[in-house]
């Protein structure tokens with residue numbers, strides 16, 4: 125039996141009052157009848173029988189009404205809890221003492237909470253999402269609503285961003301009673317914005333620099349040509365190394381410019397369904413030593429993409445791993461793992477090298493960021509551009525047991 129609502133209590137009170145009234149009436153009637161003498165005894169008995177029937181009828185009606193009210197209260201309570209349970213947004217209600225009153229299943233799913241988070245202080249319950257707790261605290265403190273604020277949860281947590289609305293609830297006297305916090309997972313939206321921003325930035329950079337690089341390459345080709353015309357054999361001995369130097373440098377610079385143009389020029393994608401595993405296997409073919417060092421495992425699926433560019437991207441990732449291991453004189457063990465999750469294929473490239481240096485971590489994907497004496501720092505910039513132009517995401521970090529990990533996510537082909 126659920127607790128009675130105010131209407132329920134009113135009805136019960138009413139029933140008791142009517143009952144008392146009736147008892148008083150009956151007592152008065154009985155007294156009157158006995159005073160009037162025996163001659164009217166049979167008549168009065170008929171009257172009181174009618175009276176008691178009417179009474180019973182009234183009581184039955186009242187009971188029925190009370191049952192109906194209780195049923196209505198129960199139904200509305202059930203509807204309220206169905207709404208809370210069924211909300212796709214996370215819901216956390218905090219009472220004025222700062223304790224969690226309600227957590228709906230969506231909130232549990234999004235934040236990884238269970239029933240143990242109820243009835244404890246909200247800061248403790250939301251210890252995994254302190255930024256969300258901050259927003260609730262702010263709303264409680266100011267007694268003012270917070271509408272659709274985007275909150276970054278920080279770290280590597282999933283979700284990474286929440287859209288949060290907090291409404292403080294006050295009683296008729298304006299005294300704060302509770303705060304109702306509704307939130308949704310905005311990770312996908314924020315990632316999409318970031319991707320778009322990156323795409324635009326890359327396109328702008330490409331436009332700006334492609335023309336310059338072109339000019340540069342033409343000049344370089346001319347110097348390289350003259351260098352080839354110089355015949356070292358016809359020069360006095362001391363000058364010969366200079367010619368070799370000019371040739372070697374112009375060749376190396378030519379490569380940088382070609383790579384930079386590849387990075388900078390607006391990408392024309394030749395889109396077709398591409399088997400990701402096959403692309404990776406072919407990417408390894410151009411790398412000396414890769415066959416013995418690299419394992420390809422897991423599930424890869426098909427993406428819509430440009431197989432030349434994708435091959436180039438995976439070639440660059442594995443090349444970096446091989447170079448890192450070689451620099452550390454570690455026999456390379458590289459694992460390329462595929463995993464199909466929802467509408468994406470996720471690929472990780474793990475190596476057993478020294479891992480990403482602290483100074484490299486923040487600038488990995490920026491053009492010309494390199495820690496290698498002869499590096500160009502264009503490899504990962506190109507990889508990122510290729511992945512982003514395939515509507516994918518790339519990130520990197522160090523594995524707990526050392527070694528670097530590159531993570532690529534590509535949307536699976538619509539036709540797959």
Ligand SMILES: Nc1ncnc2c1ncn2[C@@H]1O[C@H](COP(=O)(O)OP(=O)(O)O)[C@@H](O)[C@H]1O
Nearest residue numbers: 444445448479484494495499500501503504528
């Ligand atoms: N697998 C890896 N292990 C360690 N460091 C790496 C790895 N991959 C990339 N890096 C770091 O990222 C930098 C940038 O890489 P990249 O853009 O390919 O340019 P480059 O290879 O010419 O240096 C490298 O200089 C290196 O410091």
Ligand SMILES: [Mg+2]
Nearest residue numbers: 440444503504
């Ligand atoms: Mg590289």
